[in-house]
Amino acid sequence: MYLGVDCGTQSTKVVVVDLARGATIGEASRPHRMIEGARGRREQDPAQWIEAFIGAFHAAIASAGVSAGDIRGIGVSGQQHGMVALDARDQVLYPAKLWCDTETHAHNQALIGALGGEEGCLARLGLVPQTGYTASKVAWLREHHRDIYDRVDGVLLPHDYLNLWLTGERVSEAGDASGTGYFDSRSRRWSPEVWQWIAPELDPARVLPRLIDSRDTAGQVRPVLARELGLSPGVAVASGGGDNMLGAIGTGNIVPGKVTMSLGTSGTVCAHSDHPVLADSAMVANFCASHAGWLPLVCTMNTTSATNRVRELFGLDLAGFNQALVQAPVGADGVTVLPFFNGERVPSLPEASASFLGLTSRNTSPAHLCRAVVEGATFCLRYGLDLMGPLADQARQIRLIGGGAHSAAWRQMVADITATEVVCPRVTDAAALGGAIQAAWCAREGELDELCQALVQLDEGSRAEPDAGRVKRYGEVYLGWLVALDRLHG
Numbered sequence: 001m002y003l004g005v006d007c008g009t010q011s012t013k014v015v016v017v018d019l020a021r022g023a024t025i026g027e028a029s030r031p032h033r034m035i036e037g038a039r040g041r042r043e044q045d046p047a048q049w050i051e052a053f054i055g056a057f058h059a060a061i062a063s064a065g066v067s068a069g070d071i072r073g074i075g076v077s078g079q080q081h082g083m084v085a086l087d088a089r090d091q092v093l094y095p096a097k098l099w100c101d102t103e104t105h106a107h108n109q110a111l112i113g114a115l116g117g118e119e120g121c122l123a124r125l126g127l128v129p130q131t132g133y134t135a136s137k138v139a140w141l142r143e144h145h146r147d148i149y150d151r152v153d154g155v156l157l158p159h160d161y162l163n164l165w166l167t168g169e170r171v172s173e174a175g176d177a178s179g180t181g182y183f184d185s186r187s188r189r190w191s192p193e194v195w196q197w198i199a200p201e202l203d204p205a206r207v208l209p210r211l212i213d214s215r216d217t218a219g220q221v222r223p224v225l226a227r228e229l230g231l232s233p234g235v236a237v238a239s240g241g242g243d244n245m246l247g248a249i250g251t252g253n254i255v256p257g258k259v260t261m262s263l264g265t266s267g268t269v270c271a272h273s274d275h276p277v278l279a280d281s282a283m284v285a286n287f288c289a290s291h292a293g294w295l296p297l298v299c300t301m302n303t304t305s306a307t308n309r310v311r312e313l314f315g316l317d318l319a320g321f322n323q324a325l326v327q328a329p330v331g332a333d334g335v336t337v338l339p340f341f342n343g344e345r346v347p348s349l350p351e352a353s354a355s356f357l358g359l360t361s362r363n364t365s366p367a368h369l370c371r372a373v374v375e376g377a378t379f380c381l382r383y384g385l386d387l388m389g390p391l392a393d394q395a396r397q398i399r400l401i402g403g404g405a406h407s408a409a410w411r412q413m414v415a416d417i418t419a420t421e422v423v424c425p426r427v428t429d430a431a432a433l434g435g436a437i438q439a440a441w442c443a444r445e446g447e448l449d450e451l452c453q454a455l456v457q458l459d460e461g462s463r464a465e466p467d468a469g470r471v472k473r474y475g476e477v478y479l480g481w482l483v484a485l486d487r488l489h490g
């Protein structure tokens, strides 16, 4: 039995996988709260991740009808880029600044400038740091909270922090580390040179976690914690990884030719590559995968974070929202939504706000506005997919995951907007499943492709084929959306 954990933005999910039966036999989740402030501040208290982990752990074990003592290994996935600053006793010094925090935009611009612009960044890091990556958060801490910064003894990513809590070890692996902005994603090594620029007083050899291979274990669950959780002694904790990296494993996207799209708090599109990718656009991030190879990815900041905002505006639950989506036509009778409530990464507009355009007396029903915001969020992903070019073109199917993938109307919309067949894995918490699969792989239960073949099952009932008429209509509506984007944001 293996356990997969995904510390997402809105919640922590846990799945229990029975290798012998080739099945996921238990699932549970527990929510997180967000601390939001002026100027794009978005933070979370890492203590909440631990609380959510423990709650979801016990609930998933109970739903599987097994004993915690049957668990052989654990793999942890986490929201990428968050900064967890620790003192010498591993205590958290400041709330984790998240991937969707845009408060540090000026520091990111300064970093890009100092590294010699986009070309200099590509030469040093193999990618161009975006607002939201960890690097500018460290520089921001230095400028705004010098007293805290001076006490920093370690900087971890969210999944690394959970691995530390589980094992007592400060380690990291290439997948998640490649989203920091101080890691060379081609050589798969920290970049002390870039670190020196953002945090000259902090010795990278001390502050940055030890890098391990994706197939290595971070360590074993601490004996005292194992007793508290009811685990057997010596349970191994896999290297884990960023949620998108483990989502790729949990959808079987471990070799070139496939595309995974996630409709979570963020929206992401990624495709595996067996070599580092230098895309035409800096918005395509040349991340590493959390098994081997690379995972070029685009990420939009306003997916279910945007759709939830409009849903809540009308007091709708998720079922009511999904019903509303099908009550308005393709294109929402002319309503165009640029859903940049939180600023945006792709397109690169960290300081933008949202716009609703084309409103008339005939298109302001809840159905119209709900449909329009989902269309706007999906157009951002289509925009990202187009930036990926040949990396995505070769895929004839999109594997759709994340909470939004539960909506049949949204699945069909993705198929029609991208003109590509869409199918969901049975476990749409694919990052958590990827964690369990990686844990079994680290325990040498089999090769990764064998484990994916056995454990990633598709939900045939979720399959959505593009409809020729709607594909054509969406082609026109998307062009209008691009014109609006250009007109408002240049």
Ligand SMILES: Nc1ncnc2c1ncn2[C@@H]1O[C@H](COP(=O)(O)OP(=O)(O)O)[C@@H](O)[C@H]1O
Binding pocket: 008, 009, 010, 011, 263, 264, 265, 266, 304, 307, 308, 318, 322, 401, 402, 403, 404, 405, 406, 407
């Ligand atoms: N049945 C559903 N229909 C539409 N959207 C859904 C459904 N279930 C979940 N969601 C959306 O998914 C969101 C959570 O997505 P999730 O992938 O868990 O986020 P994260 O991993 O970022 O925490 C919810 O807030 C909700 O908007």
Ligand SMILES: O=C(CO)[C@@H](O)[C@H](O)COP(=O)(O)O
Binding pocket: 008, 009, 010, 078, 079, 080, 081, 099, 100, 132, 179, 242, 243, 244, 262, 264, 265, 266, 267, 268, 299
């Ligand atoms: O910043 C990125 C990817 O670069 C996001 O995808 C985060 O990793 C958060 O993921 P979700 O909570 O939306 O799954």
